[in-house]
Amino acid sequence: METFKKLKNFYWPYKKYFFVSLAFLLIITGVTVVYPVFLQLTIDKVVNEKKYYMVPYLSLGFVAIMVIKGGATFVNQYTGDLFGIHSVYKLRNSLYEKLQYLPFRYYDNAKTGDLMSRLTADVEGFRFFLSYGFSELIRFILMVLICCGVMFYYSVPLTFVTLSTLPFLAAAVYKFDKAVHPAFRKIRKSFGKLNTNVQENISGINTVKSLSRENFEIGKFNRSNGEFKQNSLLTSGIWAKYFPVMELLGNISVVALLSYGGYLVIHGTLTPGELVAFYSLVWFIIWPIVNLGFVVNMFSQSKASGERLLVILEETQHIEEKEDAIKKERLLGSVEFQNVSLQYTEDDEEALHDITFTAEPGKVIGLIGATGSGKTSITQLITRFYIPTDGSILIDGRDIRDYSLQTLRKNIGFVMQESFLFSSTIKSNISYGKPEASMEEIIDAAKRAQAHEFIMELPDQYDTLLGERGMGLSGGQKQRIAIARAICINPSILILDDATSAVDMETEYKIQNAFSEVMKGRTTFIIAHRISSLKHADEILVLENGKVAERGTHDELIKSHGAYGRIYDIQFKDRDLILHS
Template sequence: METFKKLKDFYWPYKRYFIWSIVFMFLITGITVVYPIILQVTIDEVVLGGKSEWIPYLAFGFIGIMIIKGLGTYVHQYTGDLFGITSVYKLRNALYEKLQYLPFRYYDNAKTGDLMSRLTSDVEGFRFFLSFGFSELLRLMILVLSTFAVMFYYSPALTVVTLITLPFLVVVVFKFERSVHPAFRAIRKSFGKLNTNVQENISGINTVKSLSREEHVIDKFNTSNGDYKDKYLFTSAIWAKYFPLMEYLGNLSVVFLLSFGGYLVIEGSLRPGELVAFYSLVGYIMWPIMNLGFVINLFSQSKASGERLLEILEAENEITDIDESIVTEKLKGDVLFQDVTLRYGEDDKDALYNISFHAHPGKVVGLIGSTGSGKTSLTQLMTRFYEPVRGEVLIDGLNVNKYSLQSIRSNIGFVLQESFLFSSSIKANISYGRPEATMDEIIDAAKRAQAHEFIMELPDGYDTMLGERGMGLSGGQKQRIAIARSICVDPSILILDDATSAVDMETEFKIQKALKEVMKGRTTFIIAHRISSLKHADEILVLENGKIAERGTHEDLLKNEGPYQRIYDIQYQDKEQIMKMQIG
């Protein structure tokens, strides 16, 4: 029950619903045990005893009990569902909130499909046990105990003989639970992998089709689907192994009951109606205990789901606000790196090593280097997406961890290399980081990003609804809207992570021209592979293997004949050759 104890805060505040459900469950169970007693009285007193005048009373009494049971069942089920649904509403919100604040490091290893599976099927599995499983477990226990009391009242000797197989049945049930729980946990994990497979395939369908890899992804899905099938079949084999044994032990009790009970009736120490009632009561003990396997199944699934949910809730978030974090609306944008080293994992090599530089407010810093050299990693330290293992990152003279995360990130405009747009209007996408922005401010941001013209050509202009991930727009259009979104925030620090990589040369020229005005008064970091995008920077840092290989202005770096010079030669010599070929 450790899993349920850890999740107690989510369901215990709503215990009143659970208590009402249990109260009416007691009523229903009590009425259930009364049925065999009425049957016994009908046989012994009315049929064999000739008391026909009892028939109307028994009939109306039985109808009244049925009505009460029906009403009780309604309240029991409704309050039980209210308990489960309300609890997981709070749980699902907590999971989603935790996912929003977990650091990038968590998502480096997480799978989208698996996370979706946890927030849907695992939450639902946990809810079903809260709504039904808890109360059903109590119902079975109460039904068994109350039935045992009635049977013992009728005949202690027959009770002992009838229930002689009960200890063996209990042992089988608990062996079943120990086997089935790991199997259901394996099913949950396999289902998460299957979800991830589907999600990745749908997200990358363009790549799949463009490379004619349909057969490959089908085979990959078949493998995941086959693993899920095998896990389920293994669990079914456990069920098939234990349930016939449970049923055999239950039926063996009936054999003992009819044999010894029949003998007692012949001897006159047990009345026929009591034997019939006894037969009904045995079912109230044996079948609940056998049904305990079903409840244990629910418990196992719910426990496995709860464990997977706790993995999210208990995930460590090492990037949080300190107790007395500084809240500020506007930063100057003075950025200082002092001997900063970054490592993503304990066993990984350094992504950045002893990085030191100073970007004064309003200056433009260019970052260039091969893929994996650490350009993006460097800028992600400013926003505290990651924490350095050594050194300090300071903004306006203070370590970034002294500021609240909200203060830091609201002052940094980030245009990522891969632009992500939400399934909402263009207007909502541009004002996403600043919902209170006026329409004039949204239009101004779009104009500066060279996006206004093509937006106005769309059927609904700024009210045009975008498809998933910006479907319906070209790569360049999506990137310009992402730039407008960053401009709309009016940041003190602007980070352009290869922001013009998806646009043509003409559009890039327009954006660069517009960004010159946007950069005024802002500290700007330009990450680019093309020298043309950053050659006007006040300082250019050339990164190699996580280290600053050289630094300086465009003109200074060309004189050094170092890595920057080699990049320049590769890019511009190719252009000169192309121009000569075109002229020729």
Template sequence: METFRKLKSFYWPYKHMFLWSLFFSLFVTGIIVVYPIILQYTIDEVFIGGKHSAVPYLALGFVGIMIIKGIATFFQQYLGDMFGIKSVYHLRNTLYEKLQYLPFRYYDNAKTGDLMSRLTADVEGFRFFLSFGISEFIRLILLITVSLSVMFYYSIELAMITIAALPFLAIVVYKFDKQVHPAFRGIRKSFGRLNTKVQENISGINTVKSLSREGFEISKFNTTNDDYKDKYLHTANVWAKFFPLMEFIGNLCVVALLAYGGNLVINGELNPGELVAFFSLVWYIIWPIANLGFVINLFSQSKASGERLLEVLEAEEEIKNAETPITTAKLEGNIEFEQVTLEYSDEDTAAIKNISFHAEKGRVIGLIGSTGSGKTSVTQLLTRFYDPAAGFVKIDGRDVKDYALHTLRKNIGVVLQESFLFSSTIKANIAYGKPGATMDEIIDAAKRANAHEFIMDLPDGYDTLLGERGMGLSGGQKQRIAIARAICINPSILILDDATSAVDMETEFKIQHALQEVMKDRTTIIIAHRISSLKHADEILVLEEGRIVERGLHNELLKNNGMYKRIYDIQYKDQKRILATQIG
């Protein structure tokens, strides 16, 4: 029960609903046990005893009992469902909130489809046990206990025969639980992998189709689906063996009761109605014990689900606010890196090693280097997506760890290489970081990003509704909206992570020209592969294998004949060749 103890805070506030549901459940159980007693009275007193005048009253009484049972069943199920629904509503909100604050390091290893499975299938599996499983378990135990008590009242000998079968039934249930829990945990994990495969395929459908890899993707999905099917078949095999075995033991018990009970009736030691009632009560014991297997099944599923949910809830939030964080509304934007080293995991080599540089307010720093050289890692330390393994990252002379995360990130505008837009209006996307932005501010940001003109050409202008991930816009258009979104928050520090990579050279020139005004009085870090994007920077840092191998102005670096000069020569020669081809 450790899993349920850890998740107690989510369902315990609604315990009153559970207790009322349990009350009505026990009330219904009491009515069920009355049925055999009525049956016994009808046979022995009415049919055999000749009290035929009692028939109408018995019929009316039976109808009344059924009506009461129906009303009680309604409240039992409704309150049970309310208990489960309200509990997982709180749980689902907490899980989603947790995912918002988990560090990038967590998402480096997490799979999107698996996380979606946890927030849907696993939460629902846990809910069903709360709504039905717990009260059903208590109801079955009570039904068995009350039935046995009535059986002892009718015949101690027959009750002892019934009890003799219970250990065998209990052993079967115990073995079933030992097999079914790991089986259902395997199913949950396999379902998460299946979700991940579907999510990855849909997200990358353009790549799949462009490379004609549909058959390969189908084969990979079939393999994952086969694993899911095999795990479900294994569980079905465990389940299929359980009920026949329970029924076999139950029938043996019935045969023994029939033989011994029939002899008691013949000898006059037991009335026929009591034997019939006894047989009804036997199945009130055997089938509840069998149904305990079903409840154990639910428990195993919910336990497996709960364990997967706890993996998210208990994941460490490495990036946290200080005890008394600085909440200054506006930062100046002075940046300083002091002997900074970053390691993404204990097994990885350092992404950046012993980096130091200083950027005063209003300066432009350019970062260039080969793929994997550590350019983006520098900016991820500045926004505290990761914390350094060694050294200090400072803004305005204070360690970034001293600032409240909200304050820090509200003062840093980031435009990533792969722009992400939400399924909303263009206006809402631009104002995403500043929900209270006025229309004038939104339009101003769009103009500075050279996006206003194409937005106004769209059917609904700024109210144009975008498809998923910005479907309906070109890569360059999406990138310019992302730039406008970063500008709209009026940040002290602006990070452009290869922000013009998706636009043509003419649009890049227009954006850079517009950004010259935007970058005034704010510190800017430009990550680029094109030298044309950063040659006007106040300082250019050339990175290789996580180290700064060159630094200086554009013209100074060209004179060094180092790595920067080699990159420049390659790009310049490519441009000359393209120009010569166009002229020719």
């Protein structure tokens, strides 16, 4: 029960529903045990002693029992569902909230499909046990105790004979739980993998089709689906192995009951009505014990689901705020790196090594270098997406760890290389970082990003509803809306991570002209592969293998004939070849 203890905070606040459900479960159990007593009276008093006047009273009693049991069952099931539904509502919210605050480092290795499986199938598996499994487990305990009490009242020897197989039955159920739980853990893991395959395939369907890899994807899915099938068959095999054994042991109890009970009736120690009542009571014990296999099955699924949920809930939130973190509406935007190094994991080489530079407010810093040279790593450290291994990063003369994350990120406009748009209106996407933005602010941001013109050509203009990930727009249009979104929050620091890579040269020129106005008074970092995007920067850092190989203005770096000059020659020679071809 360790898993359930760790998750107690999510279901215990709603214990009132559980205890109400439990109270009515007591009524159901008590009323159920009355059935055999009515059978005993019917046989012994009405049939054998011919007291027919009791028939109307017994009939009304049966009806009353059924009405009471029906009403109690309704309340029991309804409050049980309330207990489970309220609990997982809180649990699902907590899981989603935790995912929002986990650092980038966690998502570097996480699989989207697996996370979706945990928030859906695993949460629902846990809910089902809270709503139904706990109730069935307690029903089993109550039924066994009450029925055993009545059976001992009728005949102590017959009770011992009948229940002689129960220890063996309990042992079979215990072994079943030990075998089935690892199997269910494998099922949950393979189901998450299956979800990941589906999610990746749908997200990358354009790539799949463009490279004619449909058959490869079908094969990959078949393998994942086959793994899920094999794990499911393994679990079914365990169930098929243990269930007949449990049923056999239950039937042996019935044979012992009829044999010894018949002997007692023949010798007058037990009445026929008491034997029939005893027979009913035995099944009220045997079936819950046999069904305990189902409950154990459900418990194992729930436990496996709970373990997967705890992996997320107990994940360390690497980036934490200080209790007295600074909260400010507006930062000036001065950025300083002091001997900063970054190593993503212990097994990786350093992504950045001994980076030092200062960017005063209003200055433009260009970052250029080969893929993997550390350009994006620098900008992700400014936003505290990752924590530097060594060194310090200062904003306005204070270590960035002194600021609250909200203060820090509300003052940084980040346009990534791969723009992401939500399935909502264009207006909502632009104002995502500033929900209170007026329509005038939204339009102004769109104009500065050179997006207003094409937006106005759409049927619903700013109220146009976008498809998933901005489906329906070109790459350049999505990028311009992402740029407008960054501008809309009016940041002190603007980071453009190859932000114009998806637009043509003419649009890039227009955006850069617009940026010249937007950049005034803001510290701007531009990551680019095109030198044309960087030539007006106040300082350009040329990165190689995580180190600053060169630094200076465009003209200074051209004159030095270093790495920057070689990039310049390659790009402009290519352009000249195109112009003269």
